[in-house]
Amino acid sequence: SSGINAEWPLRPGIPPHRYTPLKENWMKLYTPIVEQLKLQVRFNVKTRTVELKTSPETADVGSIQKAADFVKAFTLGFDIDDCLALVRLDDLFLETFEIADVKTLKGDHLARAIGRIAGKGGRTKYTIENVTKTRIVLADSKIHILGSFQNMRIARTAICNLILGSPPAKVYGKMRTVASRMSERF
Numbered sequence: 001s002s003g004i005n006a007e008w009p010l011r012p013g014i015p016p017h018r019y020t021p022l023k024e025n026w027m028k029l030y031t032p033i034v035e036q037l038k039l040q041v042r043f044n045v046k047t048r049t050v051e052l053k054t055s056p057e058t059a060d061v062g063s064i065q066k067a068a069d070f071v072k073a074f075t076l077g078f079d080i081d082d083c084l085a086l087v088r089l090d091d092l093f094l095e096t097f098e099i100a101d102v103k104t105l106k107g108d109h110l111a112r113a114i115g116r117i118a119g120k121g122g123r124t125k126y127t128i129e130n131v132t133k134t135r136i137v138l139a140d141s142k143i144h145i146l147g148s149f150q151n152m153r154i155a156r157t158a159i160c161n162l163i164l165g166s167p168p169a170k171v172y173g174k175m176r177t178v179a180s181r182m183s184e185r186f
Contacts (some may be wrong), residue, residue, distance in 0.1 A: 010064055011049040012071040019048075021074075028080045032087050033070065037063040069094060076144045077137040083146075091148050095156065099141045102163045110141060116162040117143070124168050128158050131172075131179050154178050 033041045038057040043050050050071050052064055073083040086092050105113055118125050125136055132155040134147030145152050158175045
């Protein structure tokens with residue numbers, strides 16, 4: 001129809017540690033792609049990829065990219081319900097960066113930086129998520145953030161400050177100030 005209907009053009013790969021969650025959540029992943037975005041989807045067992053293709057009913061050309069982002073967010077470790085927001089809303093983005101991009105840390109220093117980001121029982125991470133209205137996944141030394149552009153910037157700044165060694169209380173204070181300024185703007 002629009003020239004992009006090649007033979008399964010988009011193939012987001014699935015890392016081995018996400019096969020089991022993919023199998024368990026396949027219907028939750030499959031249903032929005034087929035029913036809301038009107039795309040065709042299949043899991044290729046040989047190449048271990050999710051293959052996406054437009055169908056004659058596909059209305060929006062950009063929906064195939066939305067579906068690819070949806071699958072990618074799931075493979076990065078985001079909860080399936082958080083990933084669904086990528087399908088429903090237009091102004092959500094994914095960002096990935098490594099601790100090494102902010103500061104070169106090795107051994108115990110790296111472990112402590114990850115610990116500062118997570119916090120005791122995950123409290124620091126949840127606080128950053130709730131204040132900035134984003135979702136964060138800590139995967140070893142990689143950090144994935146899902147949210148609107150402005151909110152991701154606030155969360156990234158807070159995480160970078162924690163990596164650089166700021167105590168969590170100081171980061172909370174700065175974050176609340178920025179978040180309250182943001183809410184005053186709108």
